[in-house]
Amino acid sequence: MNLIDGNKISAEVKDEIALEVTRMKERGEKVPHLAALIVGHDGASETYVGNKEKACKQVGFDSTVIRFEESVTEKEILEKVNEFNNNPSIDGFIIQLPLPKHISEQKVIEAIDPRKDVDGFHPINLGRMVIGLPAYVSATPAGIIELFKRYKIETSGKNVVVIGRSNIVGKPISILLSQKASPGDATVTLTHSRTKNLKEVVSRADIVIAALGNPEFLTADMVKDGAVVIDVGITRVKSEKTKSGWKLIGDVKFDEVSQKASFITPVPGGVGLMTIVSLLQNTLKAAKGEIYPKK
């Protein structure tokens, strides 16, 4: 078994980004600036935004975090989005999801200027990605692709089974891996809660991507010998053994699946770290006008 080390790869990518930021400064250019909007005090969301802020500092980006209470109105959020859209110092921004029930996430996402949508959630970026045009690809699928590249994991002609069809992970990674590209050129099966005989479908996979949010769902009897296993799931459970009182559990029963897998990502220390660096990569692209030329 080879461990796919998100710590190592994310540190490598961050070093590369930091070097690029140093060069930008030397050329007298503005450093990339990522903004985030967070609503309420959800522990997981606070952690994600905190980690993103820390990562920005590590690579030399500017970062801004705007916080709203749960009672914020949709209008106030939309006004802030509009402000971000029109603030030339901000290259890209994210809206930390989920939002409270009284706010339409879709409406907020569609209000983001696609040129600043570094999370790649706007329908324009999703649509462009589907037809192979330059686009911001959502951070988790982009992070998985980066891991395949850096570990030289062959995807061409392979059977890939993705478990979970969310708009931010399952669907985009299925599309990316089925595209004529490298990594890509795979035969992809997208499975979900209504899939029949999931175990049988998964057992034929050369590569399994588990993104369903069900702790330790994928067990050794479901995967074939030598499969590549990517664990996207993150479930926070209470723990008396950690300082924070929480620990993170993936969708894969790591101890037993790792005995059969050729490559496997751990949780934590796998895909989650790559999600953050992909966001940094997208922000760098935004600052350099690589996806959409600067106005």
Ligand code: NAD
């Ligand atoms: P989601 O929670 O929106 O949807 C879950 C999907 O799993 C649905 O499509 C559903 O049909 C499918 N599903 C549920 N039970 C199933 C079952 N028994 N068999 C087959 N399919 C089933 O998905 P999401 O937002 O992609 O989140 C999935 C997990 O990934 C969560 O644990 C989330 O925290 C985690 N996540 C991690 C990262 C990261 O950076 N590592 C990023 C995003 C999400």
